[in-house]
Amino acid sequence: TDRLVYLNVVLEQAGLLTLNSDRTIDLTATRALAPPLADGSIAINTTDRPGGIVPPEERDEVARLARRALSALTDPETGEPVITAFFEPAWNGLLQPGGASTGDLFLEFAPGYYPSDWTDSQVAIVRTEPRGNHIFVPTRGEMLSICAAWGPRVRAGVNWGKVRSIDIVPTVLDLLELEVPADMPGRSLVPARTLLDGGR
Numbered sequence: 001t002d003r004l005v006y007l008n009v010v011l012e013q014a015g016l017l018t019l020n021s022d023r024t025i026d027l028t029a030t031r032a033l034a035p036p037l038a039d040g041s042i043a044i045n046t047t048d049r050p051g052g053i054v055p056p057e058e059r060d061e062v063a064r065l066a067r068r069a070l071s072a073l074t075d076p077e078t079g080e081p082v083i084t085a086f087f088e089p090a091w092n093g094l095l096q097p098g099g100a101s102t103g104d105l106f107l108e109f110a111p112g113y114y115p116s117d118w119t120d121s122q123v124a125i126v127r128t129e130p131r132g133n134h135i136f137v138p139t140r141g142e143m144l145s146i147c148a149a150w151g152p153r154v155r156a157g158v159n160w161g162k163v164r165s166i167d168i169v170p171t172v173l174d175l176l177e178l179e180v181p182a183d184m185p186g187r188s189l190v191p192a193r194t195l196l197d198g199g200r
Contacts, residue, residue, distance in 0.1 A: 001112055001113060001114035001128070001130070001131060001132075001133050002112055002127060002128055002129070002130040002131075003075070003112055003113050003114070003125055003126065003127055003128065004113075004114055004115075004116045004125070004126045004127075004128050005073070005082055005109065005113050005114065005115050005116060005124060005125055006116050006118060006119070006121045006123070006124050006125070006126065007034035007042065007070070007107075007115050007116065007117060008025065008033055008034050008117060008118070008119045009119065009121055009122070009123065009124045010069055010070060010073055010124045011032050011033060011034070011042075011066065011069060012119075013069070013124070014065065014066070014068075014069035016030070016031045016032040016033075016062065016065060016066060016069065017030045017031070017032060017033050018030050019119055023119045023120060024119065025119060027045060027051040027052075027053070028051070028053065029053070030045050030053070031044065031045055031053065031054050031062045031065075032044050032045060032062055032063070032065070032066045033045060033117075034103075034115065034116075034117040035103060035117060036117045037102060037103065037117075038117075038134075038135070039102055039103065039106070039135060040106055040107050040108075040109070040115045040135045041089075041102055041103025041104070041105060041106045041107070042063075042066050042070070042103050042104060042105040042106075042107065043103040043104055044059050044062050044063055044066075044104045044105075046059055059104070063104060063105055066105060067086055067105065070083045070086075070107065071083060073124060073125075075113075075125055076125065080110060081110065082109060082110055082113050082125065083107050083108065083109060083110075084108050084109065084110050085107075085108035086105055086106065086107060086108070087105075087106040087107075087108070088104075088105065088106075089102055089103070089104060089105075089106065108136070109136065111142065113125075114128075114133045114135075115135070143164065143165045143166075144162050144163060144164060144165065145163045145164065145165045145167070145168050146163075147160065147163040147168065147171075147189075149171075149175070149190075151175060153175060153190050153191065154175075154190060155191075160189050163189065164186060165186075166185045166186030167186040167187055167188070167189055168186070169184065169186065170184055170186045170187055170188045171186075171188045171189045171190060173188075174188035174190055175188075175190060
């Protein structure tokens with residue numbers, strides 16, 4: 001990534017977030033914010049959270065307004081959209097984000113963009129030094145993993161080439177001789193047990 005997206009600046013510009021004079025977030029006047037969770041999520045500041053102000057019955061409307069503001073965000077240099085998809089949190093499934101300590105809305109970013117929860121910028125998008133980052137949907141082709149392995153079923157000197165993030169779990173399960181669920185994305189990188197065992 002080489003561009004930082006200041007999500008809280010976008011929400012402030014949309015009237016969903018208020019900053020104090022020192023540019024910290026004023027929760028008493030903020031309806032939606034990007035919390036410091038490093039997961040690319042937006043939290044609705046509902047009354048069931050400490051300091052929350054949004055009644056539960058208004059949660060969906062505030063989420064809709066946040067989606068609208070973030071959907072409209074384009075890079076001033078290219079004119080292209082920055083947010084490419086939204087995901088609601090989920091507590092089960094293989095790829096869904098979510099959990100008790102996460103936000104209420106997850107964002108997928110165009111290639112090259114990475115979210116920030118900082119509020120120290122006056123603009124929404126700032127260029128940065130290029131670097132590798134996490135949080136992106138693992139099924140994206142460019143979401144590669146650093147992978148090295150050693151063991152009885154790993155042939156010495158074999159280079160697996162580019163390894164997708166979604167191939168790690170099926171490979172580990174296979175190496176441990178545990179069942180790989182049929183609906184799990186990705187594939188094992190090691191030879192099938194029967195083929196390898198038969199050649200010993």
